[in-house]
Amino acid sequence: MPALQRTMEHDMRDELHVCEDADALAKHACEWLIGLMSAHQGPAPFTLALSGGSTPQRLYHQLAQASSGDVDWHNVLLLWGDERNVASDDTESNFRMVREALLDHIDIPLENILSVPQSEGPAEQVGESYEQLLRERFPTDEAFPRIDCVLLGLGVDIHTASLFPGTVALGEKNRWFMANHVPQLDSWRLTITAPLINAAKNVAFLLSGASKRDALSKLWHATLDPNLYPAQLVRPTAGKLWYLLDKAALGQTQLPESVRTQIVSH
Ligand code: 6PG
Numbered sequence: 276m277p278a279l280q281r282t283m284e285h286d287m288r289d290e291l292h293v294c295e296d297a298d299a300l301a302k303h304a305c306e307w308l309i310g311l312m313s314a315h316q317g318p319a320p321f322t323l324a325l326s327g328g329s330t331p332q333r334l335y336h337q338l339a340q341a342s343s344g345d346v347d348w349h350n351v352l353l354l355w356g357d358e359r360n361v362a363s364d365d366t367e368s369n370f371r372m373v374r375e376a377l378l379d380h381i382d383i384p385l386e387n388i389l390s391v392p393q394s395e396g397p398a399e400q401v402g403e404s405y406e407q408l409l410r411e412r413f414p415t416d417e418a419f420p421r422i423d424c425v426l427l428g429l430g431v432d433i434h435t436a437s438l439f440p441g442t443v444a445l446g447e448k449n450r451w452f453m454a455n456h457v458p459q460l461d462s463w464r465l466t467i468t469a470p471l472i473n474a475a476k477n478v479a480f481l482l483s484g485a486s487k488r489d490a491l492s493k494l495w496h497a498t499l500d501p502n503l504y505p506a507q508l509v510r511p512t513a514g515k516l517w518y519l520l521d522k523a524a525l526g527q528t529q530l531p532e533s534v535r536t537q538i539v540s541h
Contacts (some may be wrong), residue, residue, distance in 0.1 A: 290518070292307070298333075300333070321424070329483075355370065360397075360398040361394050363390065398454035398463035433493055439505060442457055445469070452468065480516075
């Protein structure tokens, strides 16, 4: 990419879209994502990293209802931004959540669904084999591929994907995807890494409900401390950062200067 173009992209302000409520947010996020997909220029398929969490889940329900003319699922590759080391039919499985909300209702080829392998051993092994799969499916001369869109949730502890406070994966510089032990949950998670997120063309936080206000405020205004506030690691290097929120999630939180705001009227 020419240096000038990179600089211009880098200078693009973050984009904040505020919707009336959770339903309006799901509908708007769906339209927004379909817009990104429609603007995508091939021949490579549109690559979409999915998040767990209830807010993205509502988006998947909406996407499942989109008319078949709106999304060419044959030209979309899905990957999972975070997962639990469980069987794919486990109620904890993000794959299961996405399957029920979206995959069961759309016409998408199986080879376009890059789910994390069902748990067949230690999380580290599963993480390595999924990373291998991603490296095979997204060959690149760069250290990280440029995923077209990474969807993210935000936890009240300011975690995103499965990058939790104080965990090892926060410091990762080379891996694309890895197992991450989360002592506070006494459990392993599987997660994309911050540098993979930051290489993406579009990264979007989806936040709904007043319970997210404090997390959002820390993400935007707390002194930079990703070990305590992992979502602060998210800072696309050459892509665009989006915040898709409902009014309850925003509350009276002061806006950072770096965002351009759009109030969504429907
Ligand atoms: C997961 C994701 C997590 C999620 C946030 C927000 O739970 O699978 O790892 O990052 O997106 O915890 O979740 P909610 O939208 O449900 O609050």
